[in-house]
Amino acid sequence: MTLKDELEQALQTLKKNEQYRQIPTLAHDGRYVVYQGKRLLNIASNDYLGLGSDSSLQRAFFEQMDQLADTHYPKMSATSSRLLTGDDTQLQALEFEMQAWYQTAVCQEDVSNSPSSPSNLSRPKSVLVFNSGYHANIGILPALTALPIKTLVLADKLVHASIIDGLRLSQNKTVGYRRYRHNDYAHLALLIEQADDDIRRIIIVTESVFSMDGDRADLQQLVQIKAQDARIELYVDEAHAIGVLGVTGLGLAEETQTLGQIDYLVGTFGKAFASVGAYIMCDEIIKRWLVNHMRSLIFSTALPPINHAWTRFVLAKMPSLTPARTHLALLSTELSEAIALKYSTSAVSSAYTSPIVPYILGDNARTLTKAQQLQAVGFYALPIRPPTVPANSARIRLVMNAKLTYDDCERLIQQL
Template sequence: MATPIHERLQAALAQLKSAQQYRHLPDIEHQGRYVISHGKALLNIASNDYLGLGSDIALQDEFFEYIQQFPSLHLPKMSATSSRLLTGNDAQLSALESELQQWYQLAAGTKNSAGVKNKTATKSALVINSGYHANIGILPALTALPVKTLILADKLVHASIIDGIRLSQNKLCTYRRYRHNDYAHLATLLAQAEGDVERIIIITESIFSMDGDRADLRALVRLKALDSRIELYVDEAHAVGVFGDHGCGLAEDTQTLADIDYLVGTFGKAFASIGAYILCDDTVKSWLINHMRPLIFSTALPPINHAWTRFILAKMPDLQARRQHLAQMSLQLSQAIAPAHRASSAPQEVISQSPIVPYILGDNAQTLAKAAQLQAAGFYALPIRPPTVPANTARIRLVMNAQVSQADCQRLIEHL
C-alpha cells in the first residue's frame, strides 16, 4: 500500500518524466571501444576515457604481467577494508604519491611546446578515493581553520565543488560566484572583499566538464599576484593526461604549476583508473590528513587499483602521440559544429579547446530525439539536460578519445 510519501515521490518522478528530465541507469556492456546497448555495438563517444586506455586490451594484458614483480599483488586484497589512518594504507599507495610528485617535478623541469620552462615549488601529493571525495572534503577542511575566508568560484564549476563550498560555509566563511570565465567580474568581486577578510580562495576547473572550454590560468595567476590573501584552487579532472608534454594538465601547458596552491586531479578519466589526488604543500597535506572527513572516514581503495594507476602513470609522459591524435580529432569535430549549436563560451577562434564538444540543442525533447538518432547511426551519444546544465541548454555531450579514427569522426560529423 502506497504511503503519502510514496505518492508524493511518484508524483515528483512523473513531473520529471513530463519535463524530459527523468534519469535511469543504462543496461550496457563494454567491448573495447564499443558500448553494447540493446544488442547493438555503438562507438563510445560519451565516456571520459580520453586516451582510450580503458578499452586497450593489450595494455591490460601487459599490466597483469607487470604486477608479477609485486608478490603481495599475486593474490591481491580485493578491499583495503579500512581507512588510510587505520590499516588501509599500503606500499602501492605510498609509492603512487611519491611518483605523482616526481611526475610533476619532471614536468616542471622541462620546457613546454612553446619553449618556455615550467617552474614549481616542491609540492606533496595526497591520494583520495575520488574527485567527488576530494572536492567535498578539501574545501571544508581548509575552511575549518578559524580564519575569515571568502571563496570566489566560477559559475560553472562541477557539482562536487559546489557541494564542497556549501559544506564550507560557516560564520567565518562566505562565498560568491563570478560569471563563467569573466575575470573582469572576478576582479570586481575581489575589489569588494572586506578589509578584514584574511583569505580569498579562487576556485575554477581548468577544463570545464560540460562546455569543454578552458579557464585562463595565466589571467588568474596575474590576479593572484595583486593580493597576498589570494589562493588558487584548480580542478584539473578533465585536463590531466590530456594536456602538457608529460600529461600533467593545463597547468603544465600554461606554466602555472608553481602558482596553484591546490591542484586537484583525478584518475577516473584519462588514467582509466579510479581515485583522485591533490598537489599541495606539506603543511596543507598534513592538515588535510587531520581534518578531511572523506579521507579519515572512508575505506581506502584496494592496492590493485593503485598498482594499475602507477602502471599508467609510468607511461603517461610517453603518450604524446595519443594526445596529439586526440587533439586533432577534437579540432575536426569542433570545427564542424555550427555556431548555433556551440556553447556561448566557445568563440570560433578557440573552439578546439578540449575533447569535450557540446552540441547544444536547448530543448529537452529535441535533445533526446537527436541522441536517439545518433544511437541509431551507431554512436553511443547521450543527452545532458538540466539540472546538470543550465535551463534551456540541453545538449549532446560529444567526447572524443584517442581510439576514435578520422573516419569515425567524419562519419559522426555527417550525422550532425
Template sequence: MGSDAELQREFFEFIQQSMDCLPKMSATSSRLLTGNDTQLQALEDELQAWYETAAGINQTATKSALVLNSGYHANIGILPALTALPVKTVILADKLVHASMIDGIKLSESKRCLYRRYRHNDYAHLATMLMQVEEDVERIIIVTESIFSMDGDRADLPALVKLKAIDSRIELYVDEAHAVGVLGAQGLGLAEETNTLADIDYLVGTFGKAFASVGAYILCDKIVKSWLINQMRPLIFSTALPPINHAWTRFILAKMPQLQTRRQHLAQISLQLSQAISPEYRVASAAKDPIYESPIVPYILGDNARTMTKAKQLQDAGFYALPIRPPTVPTNTSRIRLVLNAAITHAECERLIMQLSI
C-alpha cells in the same frame, strides 16, 4: 585507455610476474588505520615527482601529493577542511564549476567563510569582486575547473595567476579532472601546458577519466597535506581504495609521458569535430574562436525532446552519445555531450559529423 585490451593484458602480465609482492585486494579500513598501503604511498611519491619534474621544482620543494578515493570525495572534503582554520575566508568560484565543488563550497560556509560566484570565465567580473572583498578578510580562495565538464572550454590560468599576484591573500584552487592525461607534454593538464603548475596552491586531479582508473589526488603544500589528513572527513571516515587499484593507477601513470602522439591525435579530431559544428549549436566562446579547447565538444540543441531524439539517432548509428539535460546544465541548453578519445579515427569523426548534420 579503459577499453585498450592490449594495455590490460600487459598489466595482468606485470601482476603475474610480481607474484611474490602482489598488491592486496582490499585496504580493509581508512588510511589512518590499515589503509595506508605501500602501493598508495608509492603512488603519491610518483605523482609528486611527475609534477615536480614538469614544473621544474627541486625535489626538496614543499609540494606534496595526497591520494583520495574520488574527485567527489576530494572536492567535498578539501575546502571544508581548509576553511576549518580560524581564518576569515572568502571563496570566489566560477559560475560553472562542477557540482562536487559547489557541494564542497556549501559545506564550507560559516560565519568565518563566505562564498560568491563570478560569471563564467569573466575575469573582469572576478577582478571587480576581488576589489570588493572586505579588508578584514584574511584569505581569498579562487575556485575553478581548468577544463569545464559540460561546456568543454578552458579557464585562463595565466590570467588567474596574474590576478593572484595582485593580492597576497589570494590562493588558487584548480580542478584538472578533465585535463589530466589529455593536455600538456607530459599529460599533466592545462597547468602544465600554460606553465602555471608552480602558481597553483591546490591542484586537484582525478584517475577516473584519462587514467581509466579510480581515485583522485591533490597537489599542495606539505603542511596543507598534513592538515587535510587530520581534518578531511571523507578521507578520515572512508575505507581506502584497494591496493590493486593503486597498482593499476601507477601502471598507467608510468605510461602517461609516453602518450604525446595519442594526445596530439585527440587534439586533431577534437578540433575537426568542433570546427564542423555550426555556431548555433556550439558554446558561445567556442563559436567565436574555433581553437582546440578539449575533447569535450557539446552539441547544444536547447530543447529536451529534440536532444533525446538526436541522441537516439546517434546511438542507432553506432555512436555512444548521451543527452545532458537540466538540472545538470542550465535550462534551455540541453545538449549531446560528445567526448572523444584517441582511438577514434578521422574517418569515424567524419561519419559522426555527417550524422550530426542529418
C-alpha cells in the same frame, strides 16, 4: 497521500519535463558499448586516451603483477581507512611518483620562466590521494576553511557539482562564498575589490577544463590576478585535463606553465587515466592539515591496493602518450569546427580546447530525440539536460577519444 505517493508524483513530473534519469544497462566491447541489443561506438565516455578499452594494456599489467611474489601482490581491498590499516606500499609509491612527476614538470617550468633566477624556483609539492574526485572536492574546501579565519571563496559559475557541494559544506561564521560569471575575470576582480577588509584569505576555485562545455579557464590570467593580492590562493580542478593536456600530460597548468603558482592542484584518475581515485598536489603542511581535518578522507575505506598498482602502471606510460594526445586534439578540433561552422555566426576558431565538444540543442525533448537518432545510426550519444546544465542549454555531450579514427569523426559529423 503517502510519502511514496509524493515521491512517485515528483518522479512523474521529472518525466513530464524530460528530466527523468535512468541507469543504462550496458556491456562494453573495446571502443563500443552494447546497448539495447545494438553495438554502438562510444562517444560519451571520459576515457579520453582510450586506455580503458585497451585490453592489451590491461593484459600487460596483469602479466607484470604475476611476476610479483605472493607477499608483494597488491591486495583486492584496503579494508579500512588510511588512518587505520588502509595505507599500503602501492599507495605510498603512487603519491611519491605523482610528486616526482609534478616536480620534474615544475622544474622545467622554472627553467623556462626564470633561467637566471634560481631564487624564484617553485617550492616542491606533496601529493595526497583520495577515493574519487567527488571525495576530493567535498572534502578539501571544508578542511581548508576549518581554520577559524575570515575567508571568502570565489568560484566560477560552472564549476562541477562536487565543488558546489564542497562550498556548501564550507560555510560557517567565518567563511562565505560567491560565484563569478563563467570565465569572466573582470567580474572576479570586482568581487575581490568588494571583499571586506577583514577577510584574511580569498580562495579562487575553477576547473581548468569545464566538464560540460569543454572550454578552458585562463590560468595565466588567474595567476596574474593572484599576484595582485597576497590573500589570494588558487584551487584548480584538472579532472578533464590530466592526461590530456601538457607536454607530459600533467594538465592545463603544465601546458600554460602555471604549475608553480597554483596552491591546490586537484585531479582524478577516473578519466584519461582509466583508473579510479583522485589527488591533490599542495604544500606539505596542507597535506598534513587535510590528513587531520578532511572528513571524506578520514572516514572512508581506502581504495584497493590493486587499483593503485594499475594507476602507477598507467602513470609510468603517461609522458610517452604524446602521439595519442596529438591525435585526440586533431579529432576534437575537427568535430568542434564542424559544429561551429554549422551553427555559429561568429568566426570559427581552430584552437584546440579539449576533447569535450558540446552539441547544444536547447530544448530537452529535441535533445532526447537527437540522442536517439544518433544511437539509431550506431553512436552511443547521451543527452545532458538541466539541472546538470543551465536551463535551455540541453545538449549532446560529444566526447572524442584517442582510439577513434578520422572516419569515425567524419561519420559522426554527417549525422549532426
